[in-house]
Amino acid sequence: MELFIITLLHLLMEVQSYNTLKKPIISVDDSTNQFTISCEIPLTVKAEFICNLYTEYGPLTHRSYLRRTQNREQLCMFYMSLSEIFKQNQTVNSRQLSCDYSVKTDSENEMNLRSPRSDVLTVRGFPQAKLSVSSSVIMDRDTVQLDCSNSENQKMDECYFIIDGRENKQSRSCQLSLTRSDISIGSGGQRSSVIITCYYTVYKSQVLMPSPHSDPVTVTVQGYPQAKLSVSSSVIMDRDTVQLDCSNSENQMMDECYFIIDGRGENSKQSRSCQLSLPRSDIGIWSGGQRSSFIITCYYTVYKSQVLMPSPHSDPVTVTVQGYPQAKLSVSSSVIMDRDTVQLDCSNSENQMMDECYFIIDGRGENSKQSRSCQLSLPRSDIGIWSGGQRSSFIITCYYTVYKSQVLIPSPHSDPVTVQTEAVTSRTKNTAAVPRSIDNSGATPKAKEKRMLLIMLLAVACSVIVLTGLICLCGFACKKRSKR
Structure with a gap:
């Protein structure tokens, strides 16, 4: 019983400690080319936890390593370069670092309890670079002088000049002379104004450490006239x-x-x-x-x-x-009967010379009919073959071509003309309208079928009756003979 009470009290104390998590302690070591950032977790935390690192611009997504000291201290270690710490804003030379930790309080995978943030620790980088230009407006044959420096006389090993965010020109003297053509090539020749920034690097512990970028400077190039x-x-x-x-x-x-x-x-x-x-x-x-x-x-x-x-x-x-006049299509009749012929004529309204004409049915240009006379005579059967015989109403257009400079120049197409065909005679229509055929006796095929079936049934019945009668006569004759 006492053991149960002690265990219960221990669990209550642990839950209470989770609900009142203490904030961690942050520290930084910048003695090497990498920053070592430590986030110390209180000893009262026994459950599984993860650490998070922040700047004033938001979280830093970087892997942490868990370390336990001889004094049983629990530390989350972050190893970061100066450029990684300052990547969120490259024009500011200080960062405000803080950390916290999240604790798992159940068997699920999520960390569902977070501690307060640690105190803020300010980290300073190199002084911000400063860019100076000899002139913000240059003419066609001018040259602009660029100078990269800093406000605290920080030693600079190399400088880099960036044009429109993509051209990186290196200079050990941290000075650069650019002509109008150099700027145009650097910017891709797409703009008359370019934005230039610079930064410097410091060689420290065999690593080049970059400074914050300078504020941008705009240089306008007076190009060639339009x-x-x-x-x-x-x-x-x-x-x-x-x-x-x-x-x-x-x-x-x-x-x-x-x-x-x-x-x-x-x-x-x-x-x-x-x-x-x-x-x-x-x-x-x-x-x-x-x-x-x-x-x-x-x-x-x-x-x-x-x-x-x-x-x-x-x-x-x-x-x-102003191209050739529109083609004009004329037909002899818009409705043709079974043995009729339709006359097609392609012309234009301005007597433009026409070398060849093309007649098209239902918009299928690949099946067009060509005519040098620009006239076409088609019987009803040819139209059926030409159209594939699928419809009784067809749309026909035409256009003409003019041979010029060894090239056939086509005219605009004519307005469409609809031609309807009557494929059958009226007598055939009347015959086709009768729903069923009748023989000479006036009976329909169904009536004849029923009559034949009735005759067959009667024949079978008569056969059964005759056979039954014969069987009865034979039986009667046998009885009579036995009595004798």
Whole structure:
């Protein structure tokens, strides 16, 4: 009984201690190239636990190692580099560290009881880097001077300059001279303003320890003037030619020009004279022949320091091509009977010369019929074969082609025309409307079937009666003979 009471009291004390968990004690050792952060857990904690590490910016997800000292102290050890501690904000040179622990109070896998946070411990890194630039705005042939330093005369072994977050230029002197082309290459040539930062490293215990990054500095590059596109006409006819001219408003020297249609840079046309003469057929081939209106832009390049520097693109210019007139389809009749023939005629409203015509049924271009005369005579049976014989109503269109510059240029398709076919005569229809056939006697097949069945049953009945009568006569004759 006494043992039971002692065990019960012990459990009550342990539960009470769980409900009043004491906060841990945090300490840091920075004597080596790694920070050793200790989170000491009170001895009263007997259950399984895990430790958590925090900065003022949130939790640090880092593995901890459990260690027990000779004095039975329970320690969670975190081994972290300076860069890992400062990765959440690289422009601040101090961190406020704290820790806590979570305890498992049941058999489940979750840690369901957490201690208060430890006291805050401030860790200081190297002083923040400081970036100076000779000018925040540079012209085409200017050079910008970059200088990375710090406010506390901290020794710096190397410096790194970052352009738009992706270009890392290294300098042992912590100074850098950049031309306009260097900045353009570093930023990918996509922007006229770039953001530059720097940081330095200190060689400590055979490891390079980085400083917090400097505040960003914006450098604006005054690039080449925007290209300007001029066209001889914004609307051209079938046999016209459009003249394209790419220039700029400041007489900037241009080594080469590029003309782009509908934004497809991979299909651009190059010109050293920055002028281009295009007939209507070339524009059709260049654009893929899918549209009658096209958007054209241009840009120029300047060869400098063995690099081609592109200018900003020109404003877009729309060129509309007046194509061939729409095809027009005429049919001799929209309803044809079994032995009729339909006449198809493809033309246009402006007497445009037509080299060939194509007739299409139900939109199936792969099964089109070709005609050099642009006329077609089709009997009803041919239309059935042409359409696959699946329908009695068909939609027919046509278009024509013009052979120009060794290319067949198609016209817009005609409006659709519907043709209906009458596949059978009225006599056949009346016959087909009768639901069942009748023989010469006026009886239907079902009536005849019933009559035959009745006759068979009567025949079987008569046979049974005759056979029964014969059996009775034989029996009577035998009795009479025995009496004698």
